[in-house]
Amino acid sequence: MSRKVEKLYFELMSAIGNTGQPPLCADPEYIDLYFHESKYSKGGSRALDYSVIMKEQEAKLICNLCPFKAQCAEYAIVAEEEFGVWGGLSATERNQLRRGRAPKVVRTVITDDELPIYPPSLETE
Numbered sequence: 001m002s003r004k005v006e007k008l009y010f011e012l013m014s015a016i017g018n019t020g021q022p023p024l025c026a027d028p029e030y031i032d033l034y035f036h037e038s039k040y041s042k043g044g045s046r047a048l049d050y051s052v053i054m055k056e057q058e059a060k061l062i063c064n065l066c067p068f069k070a071q072c073a074e075y076a077i078v079a080e081e082e083f084g085v086w087g088g089l090s091a092t093e094r095n096q097l098r099r100g101r102a103p104k105v106v107r108t109v110i111t112d113d114e115l116p117i118y119p120p121s122l123e124t125e
């Protein structure tokens, strides 16, 4: 771990510690939203697994309410965290930012009309 990563991690953890309240991503009820399997369906298909995408979107919504969002995203980008949602960014989005490319989609706020469109098979009545 580089000194810069150590410093960012320490600062993030200190900021969280100073509030005396862990962020929602640390809640066992939500952890599954942050670290999940591939967005693609199993079996080598490139079809998207919408249940996984929904989990990621929910995690990003929670991050949007988090006072540590910017710090968390900076740490995860610099530390090259490979997995999970950090600071409202997916691993793919962090990789794109690290390479100096604007992510195709950076979710900061999701409005009602932006909610994912379910494939017909997942639609509820």
Ligand code: SF4
Binding pocket: 023, 024, 025, 026, 062, 063, 064, 066, 067, 068, 069, 070, 072, 073, 085, 086, 087, 088
């Ligand atoms: S920004 Fe998201 S991942 Fe980072 S501490 Fe807050 S809730 Fe957790």
